[in-house]
Amino acid sequence: MLDRSTCVGFLYPGFSAEDDYPRLEALLGDGVRLPLAHTDMGEDAHRVDALLEMGATHRLADGLTELSRHAPDAVVWACTSASFIYGPDGARRQVEELAAAAGLPVSRVSSTSFAFAHAIEALGVRRPAVAATYPDDVAEYFVRFLEAADCEVVQVSGRGIITAAEVGTLGREQVLELAVSNDHPDADVILLPDTALHTIAYLDDLEQAVGKPVLTANQVSAWEGLRLAGDATPRTGLGALFALPDHPRIATGAV
Structure with missing residues (x-):
């Protein structure tokens, strides 16, 4: 119990x-x-x-x-x-x-x-697409972290937002667009790695939009x-x- x-x-x-x-x-x-x-x-x-x-x-x-x-x-x-x-x-x-x-x-x-690494393992997936809000150079650090966990990152895109405060202003449609636009045919999961991004209200909507698991920070x-x-x-x-x-x-x- x-x-x-x-x-x-x-x-x-x-x-x-x-x-x-x-x-x-x-x-x-x-x-x-x-x-x-x-x-x-x-x-x-x-x-x-x-x-x-x-x-x-x-x-x-x-x-x-x-x-x-x-x-x-x-x-x-x-x-x-x-x-x-x-x-x-x-x-x-x-x-x-x-x-x-x-x-x-x-x-x-x-x-x-x-x-993220443990959630990927629990889901039994290994080929993530990364829909990052960060600049590209910071997003690449996450890619290397995932690769060290035996993931094959098939897509990564940085939105180039510098501050967490700005990320926090993104709404439902922008979050959905971030996931959909960064999907890849070979990806078996999509990652939205920023804890500054509101996602909890949209988790099922995100997965319905891309037709695969979505993991958010x-x-x-x-x-x-x-x-x-x-x-x-x-x-x-x-x-x-x-x-x-x-x-x-x-x-x-x-x-």
């Missing part, structure tokens, strides 16, 4: 699509709690130097202190770009540092980048956190990922 006090804490950079998380909490139901702490972004810029600083552990520490009041079962750094920008080894060290700072086992801590972050907390309950209305009947064994916290 599901522990009705399942709690996953999220470290979220700045302010853009954070309202996806209370929406998720309402859709998940069953007493699931998804508290969120905003972290200090430094400079809001999808630029390599800014992202490396944004994901530094000292910038996330205050958020961990805030989340500790909720006694979370698992914690997720809900930022894709400021985790994959370090590469797989650096992103793994980031998770280890966060686990130590949070006083949690590393098996209960992850980031959105690893969440806030979606996989929540799925990863629940998985690490031991909740593998299938749910509808949140895309193919959440409808999986059970989660296969996946290496936690690292690719």
Whole structure:
């Protein structure tokens, strides 16, 4: 029986699509709690130097202190770009540092980048198309991260948006267009990797529009956190990922 006090804490950079998380909490139901702490972004810029600083552990520490009041079962750094920008080894060290700072086992801590890799594995797909909001050079870091997880990226496009604040203004039609325009005949899944992008209200619409699974950053972050907390309950209305009947064994916290 599901522990009705399942709690996953999220470290979220700045302010853009954070309202996806209370929406998720309402859709998940069953007493699931998804508290969120905003972290200090430094400079809001999808630029390599800014992202490396944004994901530094000292910038996330205050958020961990805030989340500790909720006694979370698992914690997720809900930022894709400021985790994959370090590469797989650096992103793994980031998770280890966060686990130590949070006083949690590393098996209960992850980031959105690893969440994408684990979600791809759980769905049994390996050929993603990446519909990125980032500039092309930043999107390529994500491609390399996925390739290290044995994915074959068949399409990648960067929309060239510099700030998370601007990404957060994109609405339903723009999000659907982003997915559809970046589909590829050889892709078996489409990835929308920015946690600044509102997607939770559109997950089923996205999959209907392209006729295949779509993974979005806030979606996989929540799925990863629940998985690490031991909740593998299938749910509808949140895309193919959440409808999986059970989660296969996946290496936690690292690719």
